[in-house]
Amino acid sequence: MDFAFSRRGLLQGAAAVGGALAANAAHAGPVADARAARHPGWVFGRMTGAEALCEALRAEGVGCVYGIPGAQENELWDTFKEKGIPYLLVTHEFSAACMADGYARSTGRPGVLCVVPGPGVTNSLTGLGEALLDSSPLVAIVGDVANGEKAKPFQVHSLNQVELLKPVCKCVYQVQTVAQIAAAVRQAFVTAAEGEPGPVAVVVPYNLFIEAHDYRTPPPAAPAPPFDEAAFARALPLLADKKHRVGIYAGVGCMAYGAELAAVAELLQAPIATSVSGRGAVGDGHPLAVGWGFGPHASEVAEKVFAGDKKHPLKSGVDTVLAIGVKFSEVSTGYYGNPQPKHVVHVDANHCNLGRVLKTDVCVHADAGLFLGRLLACGDQLRRPEDRWLLNRIRDLKADAARSLCNIPAAKCGVDPLATVAALRKVLPEDALLFTDVSVTEHLAAEHFRVCHPRTYFNPVDNQAMGWSVPAALGAQRVHHGKAVATLTGDGCLLMSALEITTAAREHLPVKFVILDDQSYHYMQMLQKPAYLRTTATILTRLDYRALAQAFGVAYVEIASHAELEAKLRGAVCHDGPVLVRVVTDYGKREVRWVDAVRARYTKELTAAQKARFLARIGSRAIQLEKKSD
Incomplete structure (x- = not known):
């Protein structure tokens, strides 16, 4: 079975699966037995x-x-238990999808969730x-209402599962x-x-789970990965031209090819910047790694290296960007703020x-x-x-950035x-x-948290789903036994x-849940206050985190000052069970x-x-004696 699907092909699966079944039927009987063996x-x-x-x-x-x-x-689910399929009961189906996502990002293999129709x-x-x-990559096993001659109308959960799933899935098989x-x-x-x-998604009417069939289903054939020879031939001389300084911008598509990416960068003597999702494709300790992005929104090291030294005209910046496995999405580019290079070569598996x-x-x-392999062959x-x-x-700029992290003034409150x-990086x-979350600190972590290995730093980038990190x-801790796992989560998330x-x-999943508590949606406050001179709907309730941790059945640590920060975080990391850390x-x-x-x-x-409208509103509010925020 060799099927080609576009990014949002949203194909009905029946025809594709039907073709596979026809192939299966052809192998029934003794021939199938021998082939299976x-x-x-x-x-x-x-x-x-x-x-x-x-x-x-x-x-x-x-x-x-x-x-x-x-x-x-x-x-x-009873058959999961009988057949020894590992499973994890969650509290909400949003979490099921996020856990499968955490599994996928941390292992590089598709994560699996299983939900009922309707609200599931x-x-x-x-x-x-x-x-x-x-x-x-995720595979969602989705139950559906019963089908067939005995199926009744108005069944519980009888929403159109397939149509609901299409906008958020690469493909849906019915x-x-x-x-x-x-x-x-x-x-x-x-x-x-x-x-x-x-x-x-695979949508299965529930009555089919108890029906029986003689299966002769071979593994599906995986399609050959794409490679445009003609375009590669056009890109090669541009990258080989020694008059141009090349810089690499790498996305999550490079995550499995860190060694090859580093080798290409060394061939080209090209600084390596990444998208947020691509962080760790090459470790930050590599001499050519400069952090994420290459514009004013991202790593200051990357911005300065790509821009070059304007005081020395012979030390020019990057004028040719080789972008690999990356989409230039809104968040990773700071609202499309990457500067336009003189030349761009863009490589991606999705045309x-x-x-x-x-x-x-x-x-x-x-x-x-x-x-990357073909570039190395043209070394x-x-x-x-x-x-x-x-x-x-690069070395000096990184050293300056590291020194700045050692001299952070103590906060007032x-x-x-x-x-x-x-x-966190120290401990x-x-x-x-x-796993970071949708707080303003996600951008601080993206720039300053040193990532040493692939598949160790994660962020909900392009849908910005609050609460994703927990x-x-x-989901990752469930399959990474013995490995330290932590979240960096805002109190709103x-x-x-x-x-x-x-x-x-x-x-007993020993995740360390580090919560930044300021009783507000600070991200929204930073966006609202300059534009409106007040904030709206950003104040959160004051929680008793100690009581919450006790109710949840996890250990608790509270950190209220810089002086106790590192020691208490280290203690939490060393604890052999889950810990709720309020900072x-x-x-x-x-x-x-x-x-x-x-x-x-x-x-x-x-x-x-x-x-003009913004300025007029700001002007009128600036002279008000009382500015109400909530």
């Missing part, structure tokens, strides 16, 4: 739909299924949307008969991982992503690994002498969030997994998914490059009339 991984024999689904998951080596059972899927599906949509926009189940599930794993990864934001010389539809054409000036400049970021092992961290901490207690946070006048850059860019794009 020669080819492990087939779903083979007479079994129920639930059993066939479990065998398909087993063939894919699934490490855990995340979800909540319900009336339509009790047969399936609708609750999971936000997490699936995050995975879709962040290119994370199973119509019990015979289709195994092929649909196996194909879903291929589709989720091929090209640009993303979530795929729909190419050349959409920056003016691009060559668009190469290609798998990142194949492209004689690309190799440049070692650029000591560039290496020394708590802890500066940047100090928390710096302390966490280099291979620990850190369940995503649990915690309110979205706090009850999932009970799952950590129940299963009393004072943002004070902490500047955030991303926020400042986005605000400046947004203001610049306003029309004259729009600017």
Whole structure:
């Protein structure tokens, strides 16, 4: 079975699965028996739909299924237990999707969730949307109302599951008969991982779980990764031209190819910047790694290196950007604030992503690994002498940035969030997994938290789903036994998914939940106050975190000053169970490059009339004696 799906092909799965079934039928009988013996991984024999689904998951080596059972899927969940399929009960289907996402990002393999129709599906949509926009491979096993001659109208949960799932999935397979189940599930794993990864749903009417069928289902054929030879031929001389200084901008598409990416950078003597999702593709300790982004919103080291030294005309900046496995999305570019280089070569496995934001010389539809491998094969054409000036400049700028983290002034009423970021890096092992969330601190962490290894730093980037970090961290911890896992979560984000901490207690998943508590949506305050001279709907309730931790059944640590920050965080990390860490946070006048850059860019794009309206409103409020914020 060789199927090609676009980013949002949203194809009905019945036809594709039907084709697979036709192939299966051709191999029935003694020939099929012999072939199954020669080819492990087939779903083979007479079994129920639930059993066939479990065998398909087993063939894919699934490490855990995340979800909540319900009336339509009790047969399936009971079969999970009978067949030894690992599973984890969650508190909410949003969390199931996020946990599967955390599994996928941290392992590089598709994560699996299992939800019932109706509210189970609708609750999971936000997490699936995050995975879709962040290119994370998921397989959602979705129950559906009964079908067939005996099916009655007005069944409970009889929403149109397929149509609900289409906007947040790369593809949806709608199973119509019990015979289709195994092929649909196996194909879903291929589709989720091929090209640009993303979530795929398999929708199964619940009555099919108890029906039986003689299965002869081979593993699906994985399509060859894309590679545009003609475009590569056009890109090569541009990258080989020694008159141009090349810089690399790498996304999550490069995460599995860190060694090749570093080798290409060394050939080209090119600084390596990444998107937020691409952080860790090459460790920050590499001499050519400069952090994330290359504009005013992102790493100051990256911005300065890509811009060059304007005091020395011979030390020019990057004029040719090689962008690999990256989309130039709004968040990673600071509201599309990356400067336009003179030349751009854009490489991506999804042709729909190419050349959409920056003016691009060559668009190469290609798998990142194949492209990097081909560049290495052309090493004689690309190799440049070692650029000591560039290496020394990167080293010195990194050293300046590191010194600044050692001299963070004490906050007046708590802890500066940047100090928390710096302390976490000191106390966490280099291979620990850190899951950040949608707080203003996500941008501080993206710039200043040193990432040493691939698949160790995670952020909900393009759907910005608040509360993502808590369940995503649990999903990863469930399969990374013995590895340190932590979250960096705002108090507003915690309110979205706090009850999932009970799952950590129940299963003894030793995640360290670091919560930045300032009783407000500070991110919104930073955006609202300059524009409106007041804040609206940003004040949160004052929680008793100690009582909350006791109710959840986890350990508790409270940090209220810089003096106790590092020692208490270290103690929490060393604790052998889950810990809720409340950090009393004072943002004070902490500047955030991303926020400042986005605000400046947004203001610049306003029309004259729009600017006049803002200024008039600000002027009238500036003379008011009372400015109400809530």
